[in-house]
Amino acid sequence: MKGRAWLGLLAVAGAALLPLLLPVFQVTLLTNVAIAALTVVGLVLLTGVSGLTSFGQAAFMGVGAYTTAVLTTQAGWNPWLTLVAGMGVTSAVAAILGLATLRMQGHYLPLATIAWGISLYYVFGNSPQLGGFTGVRGIPPISLFGLTFSDPRAFAYLALLFLGLGIIGAQFLLSSRTGRALRALRTGTVVAEAFGAPTFRLRVQVFVLSALLASVAGWLYAHQQRFVNPTPFGLNVGIEYLFMAVLGGAGHIWGAVAGSAILILLREGLQDALPRLLGTGANFETVVLGVLIILVLQFAPRGLWALMERLIPAGPPRLLPHPAALPAPTLPSPGTPVLEVDHAVKRFGGLSAVQDVSFTVNSGEIVGLIGPNGAGKSTLFNLITGVNPATSGMVRILGRDVTRLPARTIHRLGVARTFQHVRLFPELSLLENAMMGGYARGRAGMAQSLLHLERREEAALQQAALAALQRVGLQDRAADRAGNLALGQQRLLEIARALTAEPALLLLDEPAAGLRYGEKAELSALLRRLREEGMTILIVEHDMDLVMNLVDRLVVMNSGQPLAQGTPAEVRANAAVREAYLGADVEVNA
Numbered sequence: 001m002k003g004r005a006w007l008g009l010l011a012v013a014g015a016a017l018l019p020l021l022l023p024v025f026q027v028t029l030l031t032n033v034a035i036a037a038l039t040v041v042g043l044v045l046l047t048g049v050s051g052l053t054s055f056g057q058a059a060f061m062g063v064g065a066y067t068t069a070v071l072t073t074q075a076g077w078n079p080w081l082t083l084v085a086g087m088g089v090t091s092a093v094a095a096i097l098g099l100a101t102l103r104m105q106g107h108y109l110p111l112a113t114i115a116w117g118i119s120l121y122y123v124f125g126n127s128p129q130l131g132g133f134t135g136v137r138g139i140p141p142i143s144l145f146g147l148t149f150s151d152p153r154a155f156a157y158l159a160l161l162f163l164g165l166g167i168i169g170a171q172f173l174l175s176s177r178t179g180r181a182l183r184a185l186r187t188g189t190v191v192a193e194a195f196g197a198p199t200f201r202l203r204v205q206v207f208v209l210s211a212l213l214a215s216v217a218g219w220l221y222a223h224q225q226r227f228v229n230p231t232p233f234g235l236n237v238g239i240e241y242l243f244m245a246v247l248g249g250a251g252h253i254w255g256a257v258a259g260s261a262i263l264i265l266l267r268e269g270l271q272d273a274l275p276r277l278l279g280t281g282a283n284f285e286t287v288v289l290g291v292l293i294i295l296v297l298q299f300a301p302r303g304l305w306a307l308m309e310r311l312i313p314a315g316p317p318r319l320l321p322h323p324a325a326l327p328a329p330t331l332p333s334p335g336t337p338v339l340e341v342d343h344a345v346k347r348f349g350g351l352s353a354v355q356d357v358s359f360t361v362n363s364g365e366i367v368g369l370i371g372p373n374g375a376g377k378s379t380l381f382n383l384i385t386g387v388n389p390a391t392s393g394m395v396r397i398l399g400r401d402v403t404r405l406p407a408r409t410i411h412r413l414g415v416a417r418t419f420q421h422v423r424l425f426p427e428l429s430l431l432e433n434a435m436m437g438g439y440a441r442g443r444a445g446m447a448q449s450l451l452h453l454e455r456r457e458e459a460a461l462q463q464a465a466l467a468a469l470q471r472v473g474l475q476d477r478a479a480d481r482a483g484n485l486a487l488g489q490q491r492l493l494e495i496a497r498a499l500t501a502e503p504a505l506l507l508l509d510e511p512a513a514g515l516r517y518g519e520k521a522e523l524s525a526l527l528r529r530l531r532e533e534g535m536t537i538l539i540v541e542h543d544m545d546l547v548m549n550l551v552d553r554l555v556v557m558n559s560g561q562p563l564a565q566g567t568p569a570e571v572r573a574n575a576a577v578r579e580a581y582l583g584a585d586v587e588v589n590a
């Protein structure tokens, strides 16, 4: 059995035995850890995985806690019904807040979470129906099939059960197509959108999911304490949950458990020990915890679970059985225009980065886009792929006007790309990185992923990604982390990711930069093979040897303007091109 499996077994054994073996006071602490960890699992998905920092997680716990407090005490509802009601209310509140705030970028989003975190706290405190700041008492215990969870040991099992389900669901989600798209969100929206993921919808979904986990934790909290007031749902506590996530390792689900356990147990220990050591009853434990957080941020910024990962590394990704082939897209017949750029213009303020550029790429062709640094090649790529819309002019893919379409829609028409500055996910395996390219070929959404009902599709995506890795010669390293690859191999992995999408049009932005001589020859051979298979390729590249011997035609740009077009021989013979880019001493082998 592997190290990870032992850890899992240990966790299950601990959850089964500790509530029986520990003294009651410590069992209550265990329950507190489980409730906090459930909230923090949501925060890990939101913040650590998807890169959306929230200080307001405690407020959603409050929504779940107050819903059950009010409905059980004032309307006599069964707690299991109020769990569902709390999740409904939380979904609605989170969806409204998410739709209003999740388009914000940078530090505006965390600031917005602070704003609504404070607002919800005051809604709880200032509503007489919610008991104001004195709160709601007399919340009944939870019971199921005649068993009442009023005993701390029984309640601990209930809390651990919910935590276990939360962890399993989160792990399932992370090993799915949706989970990979969520991970891509952490670096911004460009990569996820480039492979067809609707990033705003995913942000709202993960926001609601994380709020739901907090809401369930709030429901548990209310029935454990049998009393609620606004204090445990305020901004301070929201910040504390964020500390737990960061301390444990915000990118790891088990980090949520580790961070919650360490912070809660340490606070308890310090509350005991510090008054004896310092001879004062003042709350110095918060100061000590603050120092601890600073030390962790300084010396283990990826959290304590990341250290554990190094000690017991995850095994290779598991290959799923029974893969069915994904439907293969039909490629356009040879000679059909795949890409038409028609008088494209892109201005950034007063600068014309692309000025009246027109060209066509036909099916089964490799066309090179060349020009000196700053000529506007990457900007043109961004116009074609929908990263930036053109100021004027038109871009058509397979005859369809895509000038104003978002990147994800353009991708779904059959366009896949690589990036000038490699944009991979270094902590993920090569296989997982390549699978990101297949996002648009899958269908399973968040709910299916949480329940692992998408395994057939996932198996097919794995096979498509493995085939793409094989095409670029990286199949033997499928289980390796992308961060372990040399730059040249990372570029090949980006090509594999694009190939997993089975595009009709492949856009390569400087794919040979960083490749060694032999690797460049292999890249040329690969691109030739792809052309033979009917793929259409537009390549930006500075390596003239590679370009001139590979492409069917060239488009040359200079200072945003089109300079020349033609076969490699025609372009090499063009005096203006020689002067602006190739240099006068280039051999002309017409």
Ligand SMILES: Nc1ncnc2c1ncn2[C@@H]1O[C@H](COP(=O)(O)OP(=O)(O)OP(=O)(O)O)[C@@H](O)[C@H]1O
Pocket: 348, 351, 352, 353, 371, 372, 373, 374, 375, 376, 377, 378, 379, 380, 420
């Ligand atoms: N977002 C932006 N805002 C303002 N100016 C930009 C932006 N993106 C590109 N530019 C400018 O547009 C011009 C063309 O840049 P671009 O990156 O497209 O050139 P390039 O041909 O790809 O160059 P290189 O070969 O160095 O990658 C440059 O002057 C650049 O500074």
